[in-house]
Amino acid sequence: MVTMKRTAEGGARQRKVIFVLLLCALIAVAMLSICLGSSLLPLGDVLGAIFGDKSVNPVIGQIVVEFRLPRVLSAMLGGGALAVAGLLMQTVFRNPLADPYVLGVNAGASLGVALVLLVLAPTGVALTDSLGLSGQLLIVVAATSGSIAALSVVLVFARKVDVMSLLIIGLMMSYVVGALVSILMFFSMAERLQTFFIWSYGDFGNVSWSQMRVFGPAIVLGLCATIVLIKPLNALLLGEHYAESLGTRVKPVRIAILVVASLLAGTVTGFCGPIGFLGIAAPHLCRYLFKSGSHAILIPGSILMGAILALSADMLSKVPGVDVALPLNAITALVGAPVIIVALVRQRNLKRVFG
Amino acid sequence: MSEPKGMSDRGLLNADELGIGYGGKKRDHWVAKGLNLELPAGCLVCLLGPNGAGKSTLLRTLAGMQPPLAGGVEIGGESFATLSSRERARRVSVVLTDTLPTGMLTAYALVALGRHPYSGWLGRLTAKDHERIEWAIQAVGAEDLAGRQVYELSDGERQKVSVARALAQEARVMLLDEPTAYLDLPRRVELMGLLRELAHRESMGILLSTHDLDVALRFADRLWLMEADGSVLEGVPEDLALSGDFARIFASERVDWDVELGSFRAHREVCLKVRIEGEGSGVLWTRRALARLGFGESKVGGTEAFLIEVNRSESGWKWRVQRGDDSIEFFSIGSWVAWIQSKDWSIGKEQ
Numbered sequence A: 001m002v003t004m005k006r007t008a009e010g011g012a013r014q015r016k017v018i019f020v021l022l023l024c025a026l027i028a029v030a031m032l033s034i035c036l037g038s039s040l041l042p043l044g045d046v047l048g049a050i051f052g053d054k055s056v057n058p059v060i061g062q063i064v065v066e067f068r069l070p071r072v073l074s075a076m077l078g079g080g081a082l083a084v085a086g087l088l089m090q091t092v093f094r095n096p097l098a099d100p101y102v103l104g105v106n107a108g109a110s111l112g113v114a115l116v117l118l119v120l121a122p123t124g125v126a127l128t129d130s131l132g133l134s135g136q137l138l139i140v141v142a143a144t145s146g147s148i149a150a151l152s153v154v155l156v157f158a159r160k161v162d163v164m165s166l167l168i169i170g171l172m173m174s175y176v177v178g179a180l181v182s183i184l185m186f187f188s189m190a191e192r193l194q195t196f197f198i199w200s201y202g203d204f205g206n207v208s209w210s211q212m213r214v215f216g217p218a219i220v221l222g223l224c225a226t227i228v229l230i231k232p233l234n235a236l237l238l239g240e241h242y243a244e245s246l247g248t249r250v251k252p253v254r255i256a257i258l259v260v261a262s263l264l265a266g267t268v269t270g271f272c273g274p275i276g277f278l279g280i281a282a283p284h285l286c287r288y289l290f291k292s293g294s295h296a297i298l299i300p301g302s303i304l305m306g307a308i309l310a311l312s313a314d315m316l317s318k319v320p321g322v323d324v325a326l327p328l329n330a331i332t333a334l335v336g337a338p339v340i341i342v343a344l345v346r347q348r349n350l351k352r353v354f355g
Numbered sequence B: 001m002s003e004p005k006g007m008s009d010r011g012l013l014n015a016d017e018l019g020i021g022y023g024g025k026k027r028d029h030w031v032a033k034g035l036n037l038e039l040p041a042g043c044l045v046c047l048l049g050p051n052g053a054g055k056s057t058l059l060r061t062l063a064g065m066q067p068p069l070a071g072g073v074e075i076g077g078e079s080f081a082t083l084s085s086r087e088r089a090r091r092v093s094v095v096l097t098d099t100l101p102t103g104m105l106t107a108y109a110l111v112a113l114g115r116h117p118y119s120g121w122l123g124r125l126t127a128k129d130h131e132r133i134e135w136a137i138q139a140v141g142a143e144d145l146a147g148r149q150v151y152e153l154s155d156g157e158r159q160k161v162s163v164a165r166a167l168a169q170e171a172r173v174m175l176l177d178e179p180t181a182y183l184d185l186p187r188r189v190e191l192m193g194l195l196r197e198l199a200h201r202e203s204m205g206i207l208l209s210t211h212d213l214d215v216a217l218r219f220a221d222r223l224w225l226m227e228a229d230g231s232v233l234e235g236v237p238e239d240l241a242l243s244g245d246f247a248r249i250f251a252s253e254r255v256d257w258d259v260e261l262g263s264f265r266a267h268r269e270v271c272l273k274v275r276i277e278g279e280g281s282g283v284l285w286t287r288r289a290l291a292r293l294g295f296g297e298s299k300v301g302g303t304e305a306f307l308i309e310v311n312r313s314e315s316g317w318k319w320r321v322q323r324g325d326d327s328i329e330f331f332s333i334g335s336w337v338a339w340i341q342s343k344d345w346s347i348g349k350e351q
Helices: A002-035 A043-050 A058-092 A105-120 A133-160 A163-186 A190-201 A208-238 A240-245 A250-272 A278-290 A295-318 A329-349 B054-064 B085-091 B107-114 B128-139 B156-168 B185-201 B211-220 B237-242 B245-250 B279-291 B333-342 B345-351
Strands: B014-022 B029-039 B043-048 B069-074 B092-095 B171-175 B207-208 B222-226 B231-236 B254-258 B263-264 B273-278 B294-295 B305-315 B318-322 B326-330
Touching: A002 A043, A002 A058, A002 A278, A002 A295, A043 A058, A058 A163, A058 A250, A058 A295, A105 A163, A105 A190, A133 A163, A133 A208, A133 A250, A163 B029, A163 B333, A190 A329, A190 B156, A208 A240, A208 A250, A208 A295, A240 B092, A250 B294, A278 A295, A278 A329, A295 A329, B014 B054, B029 B231, B043 B054, B043 B211, B054 B171, B054 B207, B054 B231, B085 B092, B092 B156, B107 B128, B107 B156, B156 B171, B156 B185, B156 B222, B171 B185, B171 B273, B185 B207, B207 B254, B211 B237, B222 B237, B222 B245, B231 B237, B237 B245, B245 B254, B245 B345, B273 B318, B279 B294, B279 B305, B279 B333, B294 B333, B318 B333, B326 B333
Parallel strands: B043 B207, B043 B222, B092 B171, B171 B207, B273 B294, B273 B305
Antiparallel strands: B014 B029, B014 B069, B222 B231, B254 B263, B305 B318, B318 B326
């Protein structure tokens, strides 16, 4: 009896330490990310600019507040959102390879963007070549509508079929939509394609303060919604049959989880482009760190982990000191994939963990 | 007899004119209909039947995981259909064949999931919940496993923890779908003993499906025998064995259930007979070895191909095989089995 309680308490203390460490790491990476960039800023000036110190050089203040701060904020929110979306999908589908996009939201978003960039723009819809502010907003609207359209199609099936079929339907939808995008690309001009490619690389730097007023609340709202899903998500760890036997109303819960996860992923895709990999990696790293499957631990853990990973990837993509930005998606995969492989090899039992 | 039938007269779980199966678009696929069943309190009931008879369908329907095609299930005097899913979960717990579980989860955390029907919307556990969880873990004797990850557990340990999870649900009815599959004999006996004890001590109604007839016959308070057509015979195990129902339901071309032995017997075409002399367990195992090789036993003298005499000496068992005038001694079953296999008996048959 004593040992049972002691085991539980010992684990809790260890987890608190990990949470504190992750939080410290997040703050450190965020600060570093603001300081580094095409021009290196001293930490003192950065802190001064953030906390409204008047003595800071106004140019530095402007760089920090207008450019670097929203970028860091959107990376944190976006990374956290993708990580949580990935976690929800992995639990619902009981599949370690599920990512936030399994239902085809990024395919839908890319079709929306492709339609705007490759079809509407050449036919004379006002859109500056260099993607001005209005153009950027148009892309956000196109991507978000594309995500919502894809999600709506899949949700029509969600009530009728089991999760495995749903996974396959999502996959097939992605293929069909991907094919449509390829056809559009085939008939497009090179410079249009270039714009589309740049969008598809993903970028946390596109979210301005005015867009943040939509992006921020949408993500925070989605993350808050997951709190009510913690209990049913934990029940779903046992599979849908057991969850039902524990009094969980599986079908409405399943749809709620899919909607929340897809909206989180869709919002990030809309504003920052289809950022891959974070959503699969962060939940796995959290399970490995916390040695727990409870969503009460994994959801906050994934938010922190996702934010840290996104910030780090963004920082690396900017290549400190150089005026070149690498594609974000290349960084997330290049750095993240080996990390996951190492984690899996050391954890070895991932397959058994997922039954 | 005019007395109204109170709750106490009936079982914890009752099926009335229950029809089970799968609803189809054009027409329903019926597995069984007109089932009247009663799961009494303080009773371990085993559901037996050949593969495909519909045991799992019946269990799922009784657990409310699948809607009945006709009739209804009543639990503690209330119709299952009118209960909310949370209320159902407080009355019936299940142990399924589904794989357990995804993600990292300790055995303690797994058992704790059994408290879901009682916890609030956040799933926070109270001291009373923890008390019940620890009680459940102790009841199945899994104290040592509490801190271990579920995926590390052996099949037997995992099954124990699954039962503990169901117990934590504090439901008076527990339904288990083939809980003894994949377990070795000692583990099966242990689990069945545990379930019977729980049923009696906690006055629960426990129903489990199994393919393990021997263990079911020894441990169940009652049996539900499901026939291939879906009808269910109900009774005390010994009655069903004596009446021949047991033998009838499980008979097949290759094996049948022997009421004398109380176990299965494979029947084969016997071409040669052997006479066995001797006493004790040595004779029993000699007989089984011969049956495995395809030899019958000759009870009357003169029809046998050879004679085996089983003796017990101070140094151990001893077999003397006599064939015609030859007489050879063996000191293990393996050695005379090898000797028999080295001979060509088709020639002996012609003689």
